[in-house]
Each structure stands twice: as structure tokens, then as C-alpha cells.
Amino acid sequence: MGERKLLKEYKRLWQARKWMKKNEPFLQAWHAHLGYSLDLFKTFQVPNTPQMIAERYGYRLDLLERWVEVGVALGHLKEKRGGKVQAKKSMVTYLSKDSDQNVGVLLKEMMELHIPTMLTYRNLLQGTEVKILEEDIGYTVAETSGLLESVMFPKIADVVKKQKVKSVLDVGCGHGGYLHRLHQKFPDIKVNGIESNKEVQKLALKEAKGTNISIIEADFMNYVDQDQYDLLMMNNLLYYFTFEDRLRLFKRARKLLQPKGHLLIMSPLARSKHGQRFASGFNSFMSAHEDMYPVPTQKELTSYAKQSGFSLVTCTPVIREGGWYILVFKKK
Numbered sequence: 001m002g003e004r005k006l007l008k009e010y011k012r013l014w015q016a017r018k019w020m021k022k023n024e025p026f027l028q029a030w031h032a033h034l035g036y037s038l039d040l041f042k043t044f045q046v047p048n049t050p051q052m053i054a055e056r057y058g059y060r061l062d063l064l065e066r067w068v069e070v071g072v073a074l075g076h077l078k079e080k081r082g083g084k085v086q087a088k089k090s091m092v093t094y095l096s097k098d099s100d101q102n103v104g105v106l107l108k109e110m111m112e113l114h115i116p117t118m119l120t121y122r123n124l125l126q127g128t129e130v131k132i133l134e135e136d137i138g139y140t141v142a143e144t145s146g147l148l149e150s151v152m153f154p155k156i157a158d159v160v161k162k163q164k165v166k167s168v169l170d171v172g173c174g175h176g177g178y179l180h181r182l183h184q185k186f187p188d189i190k191v192n193g194i195e196s197n198k199e200v201q202k203l204a205l206k207e208a209k210g211t212n213i214s215i216i217e218a219d220f221m222n223y224v225d226q227d228q229y230d231l232l233m234m235n236n237l238l239y240y241f242t243f244e245d246r247l248r249l250f251k252r253a254r255k256l257l258q259p260k261g262h263l264l265i266m267s268p269l270a271r272s273k274h275g276q277r278f279a280s281g282f283n284s285f286m287s288a289h290e291d292m293y294p295v296p297t298q299k300e301l302t303s304y305a306k307q308s309g310f311s312l313v314t315c316t317p318v319i320r321e322g323g324w325y326i327l328v329f330k331k332k
């Protein structure tokens with residue numbers, strides 16, 4: 001074989017290797033997701049043989065053995081004596097269903113919603129309708145958004161303190177995590193939430209039992225409130241609204257705010273300085289769904305603000321790798 005031809009073949013092999021390597025992290029997510037969804041890490045919290053577990057739960061032994069092999073290769077599981085294996089402690093802590101530290105819902109969202117959606121792109125692009133499985137998406141999305149609370153909340157608390165906020169309305173409050181944190185830190189302020197998904201609102205209401213946090217089931221677009229608030233929040237909400245509706249959203253927000261009240265928006269921003277990879281991937285997912293829309297750019301938000309009587313006070317990157325910002329606007 002001529003030298004040039006050989007070189008060409010090696011280059012081709014190198015490219016194939018590159019894509020193989022790029023796909024390798026998927027194995028980790030696959031393994032973790034399966035382990036979480038069947039609670040296998042919990043099952044292997046104490047040393048067990050795959051055979052014992054397969055018999056106990058009626059699983060196919062050959063497939064369980066493969067999952068175990070992958071787990072050992074990835075370091076998610078450790079080999080013990082007598083053919084037994086044990087899950088690594090962190091896998092049990094963060095990926096067991098009964099652990100209050102578990103992050104399994106994020107894997108669920110990625111593996112059951114985002115990846116399947118991305119795989120439908122070929123058909124969608126060509127105009128074929130595809131039904132994406134959306135079982136309990138409301139619960140899943142509200143839960144994964146809640147994972148950001150510990151990082152985002154201090155920034156919200158700063159605004160509440162600085163602006164001497166006495167009342168807050170959280171629009172699309174999900175399971176009400178921010179409302180709880182606000183109530184705990186500032187017990188004297190009024191904290192209300194509205195949530196359009198009935199199941200999500202029901203759960204939020206249950207969590208708020210025994211407090212004076214109010215959580216109403218309502219679509220913000222038709223929501224009527226006698227009160228006016230010092231602060232209105234829209235956290236991870238904008239992608240539910242078309243570009244035209246976002247301007248209406250700002251106008252509605254303005255009506256519900258006290259003079260000089262503030263509007264706080266938390267969202268990934270498209271084409272921003274930080275997190276472009278994440279935001280562009282996120283937008284690909286959003287556009288593949290009928291009722292979801294791309295996240296905004298900062299320019300777009302400031303234009304809505306201008307048209308609806310707000311001025312931008314701050315725009316702070318909070319999670320740079322995800323392009324997540326908090327923008328604070330003041331009612332003029």
C-alpha cells in the first residue's frame with residue numbers, strides 16, 4: 001500500500017477513535033441512570049452477587065452481570081470476595097431513591113427526555129411529527145430546576161435585603177423551593193407563588209402546609225391578583241413562552257408590582273459570554289418541543305423591559321458553565 005494511502009487510512013481511524021472516545025462518557029450516564037431507575041446502587045449497598053440480586057428481583061442474570069461489569073470498570077462498583085460486588089458509597093448516597101441527597105432526577109431528565117428528544121431531530125428536521133415520551137415531565141423539570149436553589153438563593157436574598165422587599169410573588173414557582181427559603185430567612189415577608197401545573201402545585205401546597213406561604217394554581221397569563229408586590233420572580237420560566245408572549249409577560253409583571261418594584265429573572269441566556277454550549281444544546285431541546293421555546297438573549301430581555309417600562313439594574317452570571325444569569329429589572 002502506498003504511503004499516502006496508509007496515512008489516509010490512519011487519519012480515518014483516528015477520526016473514528018475520536019468519536020468513539022467522545023461517546024465514552026455516555027456509558028457512565030447510562031450506567032448511573034439504570035442503577036438509579038432500578039435502585040441497583042441501593043441493592044448493592046452491601047456486598048451481593050449478581051445472581052442473588054437477579055433471583056431476588058426476577059432480573060435477567062446475563063444483563064445484570066453486564067451492568068455489574070461496566071460498574072466495576074467505571075469505578076461505580078467494587079469487587080468483593082466470593083464473586084460479590086458492592087456499590088461505591090457516593091453512588092448510594094447520590095443515586096438511591098430514598099436518599100435525601102439523590103440527584104437521580106437529573107439523570108432521569110437527561111436520559112428519558114433530553115437524549116430521546118435529540119435523537120428525534122433527524123425526523124423533526126425533515127418535518128415528520130414525533131411523539132416524545134413526556135411522562136411526569138412537570139414533576140421532573142420542577143425538581144431539576146430546584147437543584148440550582150442553593151447557588152441561586154443567596155443572590156435572591158441579596159436583592160430582598162438590599163431593596164427592603166416585603167412581598168414576593170414567584171411566577172411558575174414549581175415545588176416552591178425558593179418560597180420556602182425566603183420564608184425561612186425572612187419570616188416577616190409575604191411570599192406567594194403561582195404554578196400552572198396542577199400536580200406540581202398540589203405537591204408545592206403539601207410542602208407549604210403549616211406555613212403562611214400561599215401557592216395558587218393559575219396560569220400567569222390569566223392571573224388576577226388584588227395585591228401588588230415589591231418583587232416578582234420568574235425563575236426558569238421564559239422557555240414556556242413565545243417571543244410575543246414574553247413581552248406580555250413583562251407587561252403583566254409591571255401591573256403586579258408596586259411603584260419602583262423589582263422583577264427578577266433567572267434563566268440561561270442564549271449567545272451570552274458564558275455557557276454557549278449548554279444554552280445552545282438547551283435550545284435545541286426546547287425547539288424540538290411543541291410548547292417550549294428558546295431561551296432569550298440579554299438584548300431580547302432588555303428590549304421587552306424597555307417596551308414595558310422597566311430598566312435593567314443588574315445582569316449577573318451565576319452558573320457560568322450553564323450560561324445561567326440573574327437579571328434584575330426595576331419598574332420605572
Ligand SMILES: C[S@@+](CC[C@H](N)C(=O)[O-])C[C@H]1O[C@@H](n2cnc3c(N)ncnc32)[C@H](O)[C@@H]1O
Pocket residue numbers: 138141142145146171172173174175177194195196197200218219220221234235236237240
Ligand atoms: C422549570 S420549572 C421552574 C420552577 C422554579 N421556578 C425553579 O426555578 O426552580 C417552571 C415552572 O413554571 C410553570 N409554568 C409554566 N408556564 C406557566 C404559566 N403560564 N403560569 C404559571 N406557571 C407556569 C411550570 O409548570 C413549571 O413548574
